[in-house]
Amino acid sequence: MYSQVYLDRWKKAVSSASYELIKYIELKYQLEEQIKEELERVIVILSDNYSDLDEEYMRIIKDKIIGACEFVSYSDAIDFLSKEDSSLGTSLLLAKEFGYYIEDLDSCILAHLLLEDALMYDLEDLCSEVALELNKYLEERLMKNCNVET
Numbered sequence: 825m826y827s828q829v830y831l832d833r834w835k836k837a838v839s840s841a842s843y844e845l846i847k848y849i850e851l852k853y854q855l856e857e858q859i860k861e862e863l864e865r866v867i868v869i870l871s872d873n874y875s876d877l878d879e880e881y882m883r884i885i886k887d888k889i890i891g892a893c894e895f896v897s898y899s900d901a902i903d904f905l906s907k908e909d910s911s912l913g914t915s916l917l918l919a920k921e922f923g924y925y926i927e928d929l930d931s932c933i934l935a936h937l938l939l940e941d942a943l944m945y946d947l948e949d950l951c952s953e954v955a956l957e958l959n960k961y962l963e964e965r966l967m968k969n970c971n972v973e974t
Contacts, residue, residue: 829904833939837892838950841885842957848884856969863962870955874948885954886944893940894932901935909938 845866853859869877877885895901909915915934918941924933943950 827904827907829900830908830939830942833892834943834946834950834953837889837943838953838957840891841888841950841954842961844884844888845881845954845958846961848880860962860966863958867955867958867962870951870958874951877951885947885951889943889947889950890940893936893943895935895939896932898931901931904935905931905938908942909934914938914941 846863849862849866850859853862866877866881874882895904905912905915912934915938916929918937919929919934922937
């Protein structure tokens with residue numbers, strides 16, 4: 825069972841990744857037909873095999889996951905750690921894997937590493953959810969264009 829913090833951050837990652845991908849594609853491609861085709865291509869890849877996604881698009885998604893994992897408040901971080909890793913065993917192991925020294929750690933860093941690890945573990949599902957968001961956007965865009973043309 826996922827915690828509310830995890831679910832909230834999942835939604836934030838999906839939403840911000842979808843938004844950034846749309847923005848990037850709209851800037852990269854000028855013509856409406858090109859934008860539509862690229863969105864459709866990205867949706868298929870995200871739905872079928874996200875590992876085939878262009879490096880730049882994957883970087884956008886991973887950056888948004890990392891951004892969604894930020895903890896500003898020590899109390900929020902401590903609350904998350906107490907519910908998800910009360911012994912701190914997993915988060916300390918992650919910190920060690922990333923080359924942190926014990927004196928450089930605090931609850932925000934540990935909580936961030938733990939949440940990022942969980943979201944990256946679920947990257948395939950997260951990418952499928954981004955594909956659904958992009959598909960909704962594409963449908964709305966097509967409907968809007970149909971209404972403009974009539």
